[in-house]
Amino acid sequence: MEQDKIGKFIAKLRKEQNLTQDELAKKIGVTDRAISKWENGRGMPDISLIKPLCDELKITINELLSGEKLNKTNYQDKFEENILNTIKHSEKKINKIKLIFKTTISFILLCFIIFITLFLVDINRIKNNKPVLFSTWGYTYTPAIDLHEKEIEIAINDYLSEKLDSESTHHKNEKGFASFRIYLLNEKKKNLHYEIYAWVLEEKYYLENNELKKDSGSSIPYKFIVEFIDDKYIVTDSRIPRDGNLYKADMANIFPRSVRNDMNKVYMDGTIEKLELNIQEQVKLYFHK
Numbered sequence: 001m002e003q004d005k006i007g008k009f010i011a012k013l014r015k016e017q018n019l020t021q022d023e024l025a026k027k028i029g030v031t032d033r034a035i036s037k038w039e040n041g042r043g044m045p046d047i048s049l050i051k052p053l054c055d056e057l058k059i060t061i062n063e064l065l066s067g068e069k070l071n072k073t074n075y076q077d078k079f080e081e082n083i084l085n086t087i088k089h090s091e092k093k094i095n096k097i098k099l100i101f102k103t104t105i106s107f108i109l110l111c112f113i114i115f116i117t118l119f120l121v122d123i124n125r126i127k128n129n130k131p132v133l134f135s136t137w138g139y140t141y142t143p144a145i146d147l148h149e150k151e152i153e154i155a156i157n158d159y160l161s162e163k164l165d166s167e168s169t170h171h172k173n174e175k176g177f178a179s180f181r182i183y184l185l186n187e188k189k190k191n192l193h194y195e196i197y198a199w200v201l202e203e204k205y206y207l208e209n210n211e212l213k214k215d216s217g218s219s220i221p222y223k224f225i226v227e228f229i230d231d232k233y234i235v236t237d238s239r240i241p242r243d244g245n246l247y248k249a250d251m252a253n254i255f256p257r258s259v260r261n262d263m264n265k266v267y268m269d270g271t272i273e274k275l276e277l278n279i280q281e282q283v284k285l286y287f288h289k
Contacts, residue, residue, distance in 0.1 A: 004041035005067035011039040013057040028052040149185060151233045152194060152226050156180060159224070159235035164202060171206035174215055175286055178202045179278040180222070181271050183259045196224040197259045199266050201275035205283050212287055219272065221263055223254050 014024050014035075021035040028049055037043045045053055054064050063070050157178070164176025179201050186195040203217040225237040241250030251260055266272060 002067055003044060006044070006064065007039045007041040009064070009067040010035075010053075010057065013059065014039075017057065019056075024056060027056050148233075152185070152196065153182070155226055155233040155235055156196065156198070156224055159238070160200065160202070164204070169204075169206075170215055171208070174204055174206040176202060176204045177279045177282045177286070179275040179282070181275060183262050184256065192228045194224075194226040196222075196226055197255055198222050198224065199263060199271060199275070201272065201279060203279050203283075205287070207287060212283065219266075221251070221255065 014021070017024075019027075021032040021039070025032045025035045029052075030049065034043075034045075038045060050061055050064065054061050057064070059069070157180075160178035160180070161176075164178060167176065180198045182196055182198045184195075184197045186197075187193075188195060198221070199219070200222050201217070201219050204215040206213055206215055220240050223239045224235050226233050227236045229236075239254050241247045241254060251263075255263065
């Protein structure tokens, strides 16, 4: 089927009818871009549009498919030729649809295989009690605390206690307390190097006339670096976001997106309340109150 020839034929007949592309398009219920596409040989009218188009151009379907006016002598020959060309054109369209279908199915299967592979890798890490950042699911998984993680928690607690004790005090018997929630424990080197993302609540208390009073407090997100050195876990570094206009940028640089999303709920999901209760227990034990 010669699309270029048919397109030029449509354009010629349209002009003979003194019709613009837009006017012809409105008569048969299509857009002027469709008419332009046909006339430039970049497509053919849908089968449902062929009869209305022929009626407007005052030609037969056989003439449209031939791309020329026909006389009685060659009408039958062209008719048979057009039938064969139409069958071939239809077969090409069917084959194209089959190819698109096969490509789509192959892509879906590939995505499914990748998804299952990631899932199995994550499941394997869970079984081995390793922390997993689920890119597949969009949330973090923290495994049940084992011996190493318990020791890491102790190391963080010691680090925070030493930090608070080293800070200047305003009262003679002032003492600082800390409580934290770990959001993600990221193992960089098996049992040797960890990145821990946590929210830390710190408060300072003192006794005055045998009455317990609060001096100060802070609620801060932390990134801790914990390493296994000389047979024990110690915090070798820590980072917190800066205040003011730098806070948002620092949060994005320091914390993974999933951790940031969870930390955004820290004042709504009961985290602060639980940390506060833990500090109050520490305060009572220390001051015997």
